[in-house]
Amino acid sequence: MTEPGLYEAMSTLRAVRRLRPDPIPADVLERVLQAATWAPSGGNRQPWRMIVVREAAAKQRLAELYAERWKRFGAGYEKLMAGMPPAAAAASRKMLDAGDFLADHFHETPAIVVFCFDPREMAITDRKLERISVVGGGSVYPAVQNLLLACRAEGLGCTLTTLLCECEDEVRTLLEIPEGWGTACAIPIGYPRGKGHGPIRRLPVAKMAFGDRFGQPLG
């Protein structure tokens, strides 16, 4: 395999929701998982693990749980779209159609990687704030991003999904995840049916970065 450049991989990593059922060769899967392990974590504790779900019965159950939630999410999103400008509504329609495909074929995905984490191994500095906490995610999602980028490098489609966190207890029972551990996301991975990765739509740096104060141009 020719390793793609870092910026090339990042700038063409898109959510690929139409995947083929073909299996992922062991060496390719190993490289993708290893990339995740390289990520930084608070105190280098690596307080997370991956469960690679390939067993048909387990994928079937995850697919049922996912589809229930996707249907509800899609219905809510349709309502939002009514108020969107035409271009945004068209992009959302494309995303929803691909999301429907993923929900219908979730069980056919060759591998679903479920990220688990142990909050007892994390120094969660925003734990006592009044807002919702996110800092625990700082020791998990860098690894998730490494995995997604490695999928991109290997020509594998993937997308970060968090809908299954809603029914974490069911997922815990199914995958025998110990009490005290949480789930951070589920990543369906497989070779793309269509073109796969490619151009992405993102806000420019001028909108996303400020200088010294919130809202102030970077200069």
Place this chain on the structure above:
Amino acid sequence: MTEPGLYEAMSTLRAVRRLRPDPIPADVLERVLQAATWAPSGGNRQPWRMIVVREAAAKQRLAELYAERWKRFGAGYEKLMAGMPPAAAAASRKMLDAGDFLADHFHETPAIVVFCFDPREMAITDRKLERISVVGGGSVYPAVQNLLLACRAEGLGCTLTTLLCECEDEVRTLLEIPEGWGTACAIPIGYPRGKGHGPIRRLPVAKMAFGDRFGQPLG
């Protein structure tokens, strides 16, 4: 600049805490910030922003807030080290020394990038669970990881810190962050004083990845 390979960048990205005060050229900073913008987020909402702090007075205040917290963290860590095997204690000692250096020189860092986020723009699927929430981080820390990897590519040292989240109200006032927004981390960035990035210590894939069930070998 020659763009490094994706795996090369990931496998040599380490926390670099000894930074030189030399400024970061505008084109280099722009590439690093752009890499962050490329990251995925839930519904492609990009519910986060970066504040690049370069003003001396603001850096000075962040440094004071950081040093207070680092001192407390360091004292707690010293106690933990008493119970560690010698090799682990030695690695921790190196980390603490570099951390002391960072705390003492935080204000001299050429740029401190503070990531903010708006939880109202996030579908946080683990919001109602009994455990602490992390899913909001899934729309922020992938961008943080892109930024860290881009620093690695550009020869810039950096490290993900979250201690300043503890005093978010002070940081909010200082950087004029609107009510309703939170802070996810602060990344000091600068050219390394020493060798900078290089070999990392991480658990092997066999420890970090399971097959179908938690604790079961991947096979």
